[in-house]
Amino acid sequence: MVAKTFGSAVSGVDAKLITIEVNVGQGTSFYMVGLPDSAVKESQQRVESSLKFFGYRMPRQKVVINLAPADIRKEGSSYDLPIAMGILQASEQVFFPALEDYIIMGELALDGRLRPIKGVLPIAIEARKKGFRGFILPMENAREASIVNNLDIIGVDTLEQAIHFLEGKTEIAPMVTDTRNVFYDSLQDYAFDFADVQGQENIKRAMEIAAAGGHNVIMIGPPGAGKTMLAKRLPSILPPLSLHEALETTKIHSVAGKLGPQDSLIAQRPFRSPHHTISDVALVGGGGNPQPGEISLSHNGVLFLDELPEFKRTVLEVMRQPLEERKVTISRAKVSVDFPANFMLIASMNPCPCGYYNHPEKECVCGPGVVQKYLNKVSGPLLDRIDLHVEVTPVKFEEMTSDRKSESSSSIRERVALARENQVDRFAESPAIYCNAMMPSHMVKEVCKINAAGKTLLKTAMERLGLSARAYDRILKVSRTIADLAASEEIKVEHLAEAIQYRSLDREGWAG
Structure with missing residues (x-):
């Protein structure tokens, strides 16, 4: 008898439907075809042991299992359960009407x-798209899949539980998650808040601008000035994820x-902070x-690279294309997949090896040319993709011990959200663009028009400060x-003046 069950294979962040056909007939052999890898082939032993544990048997006949389409490679151990169900049906030990x-x-x-598996969310989305009634999966993955509506998630x-459910002997209530509560709870659950930061008002302002426009930032300052502390608080002022963004983000993590x-x-924007010993494959993605x-x-979140010059040059260079195209393509001999990579890059670095170049109190002990050599560890093309260069200075004792309360992240987030709404309206005809940082060069001339006074200021700044x-x-x-x-339709001179000061590393002679 031939039985048919359905599973799914994950490729990139999307899933493809896999049909598992089981035929039990005359003979004594066991065959599995359809490009299974070693983990899939080993399912024979796991399935046989599981069936015996609950009083069923592995047929001592010819068993042929076909995983279709046969040209897609099947990987992992997540096909155990559908194979077991197909064997029970094909060997007529159990009848599953649905x-x-x-x-x-x-x-x-x-x-x-049952043990948990990877990639549950894209599989659930594919199941709904193909019109399936539900998705039977390990209980540990059920909450993750339950955010997909119009699909019964059976954990x-x-x-034995899966067998009795499909036989109709027991009922299992589908798991349901209210995504509105998830979003509400996420806004109350930030571990870090700008209200805890004393002083550093100019850096907070730069972070607010970065959050409002989706700009990349590099902070340059001595050790202990608060660069890492400020970076960790950036997600708390970013606008909340939309449902579409949340689904995209969850699929990748799934x-x-x-x-x-x-x-x-x-429901919270991701914050990733890899160590500087990371490899280029671990940063950009890959593997067999x-x-x-x-x-x-x-x-849809923040990538924080602390001590940027300490990262290997090859690791930093692989980010250039993803920063520009906001996606990364991983190509192998047999497969090519795209992963989204629309993130804000926040980097920090010391101004020199000893850390005290341009320090207001301590003296730099680095020799001639050492500062420039240290800065040259970060390439010009990478700096070209960073919009704000912010100099961080140590907090004064009076500010550190002040009783004055700093502005909370929620207050800053409200202003950022309003600015982002204006940008969404502005780029309504270009759905792939939803913040100022994503504008291509030809659009900058149309959107960022400045008056005669602004042009004069910008020309003077580029000439006098040696801006590139x-x-x-x-x-x-x-x-x-x-x-x-500032809720201004036009770019005024004061807006330009503030933007000019955020280009420290473009000034000729900044490092002596």
Whole structure:
């Protein structure tokens, strides 16, 4: 007899429907075809042990299992459960009247318990798209899949529970998650708040501008000045994720296996802070079975690179294309996948090896040319993609011990959200662009128009401060964001003046 069940294979951040056909007939052999990898082939032993544990048997006949379409490579252990169901139906040990109404996925332990799997969310989205009634999966993954509506999410702990449910002997209530509560709770649950930061008003202002326009930032300052502390608080002032952004972000973390059993929808913007010893593959993604890297895990959020010059040059250079195109393509001999990588880059660095160049009190002990050599560890093309260069100075004792309360993240976030709304309206005809930082060069001339006084100021600044030509577009984008924060239709001279001061590293002779 032939039985048919359905599973799914994850490629990139999307899933493809897999049909699992099981034929039990005359003979004594076992075949599995359809490009299964070693983990899929080993399911025979896990399935046999699980069936025996609950009083069923592995047929001592010819068993042929076909995973279709046969040209897609099947990887991992998540096909154990649908294979077990297909064998039971094909060997006529059990009859499942609604077997083909569900996508079934799960890894079996030898005692029939189910272990969690990766990529549940894209599989659930694909199941709804293909019109399936529901999705049977391990209980630990059920909350993650339950954010997909119009699909029955049936979480089970053991093979026996799944069998009895499909037989109709027991009822299992589908798991449901209210995404509105998830979003509300996320706004109250930030671990860090700008209200805790004393002083550093100019840096807070730069962070507000960066959040409002989606700009990349590099902070230059001595050790202990608060660069890392400020960077960790940036997600708390970013506008809340939309449902579409939250789904995109959750899919990436689901594929990477980063979601826990109590996680459902990621409603807070990600903050990733890899160590400077990270490899280029770990940062950008890759592997034999391509997995998302840190730049994709920070999609719709923040990627923080502390001590930027300490990262290997090759690691930093692989970010140039993702920063420009906001996606990364991983190509292998047999497969090519795209991972989204629309993130804000926040970097920090010391101004020199000893850390005290330009310090107001301590003296730099670095020799001639050492500061410039240290800064040259970060390439010009990478700096070209960073809009704001912010000099961070140590907090004075009077500010550190002041009783004056700083502005909270929620207050700053309200202004940022209003500025982002203006930008969404502005770019309504270009859905791929939704913040000022994403504007291409030809659009900058249309959107960031300045008057005669502004042109004079910008020309004078570029000549006197020795600003490079690449700073021109960046200054205009940042000034447009400053104008949005001020609810101004036009870019005024004061907006340009503020934007110009955020180009420290473009000044000729900054490092002596």
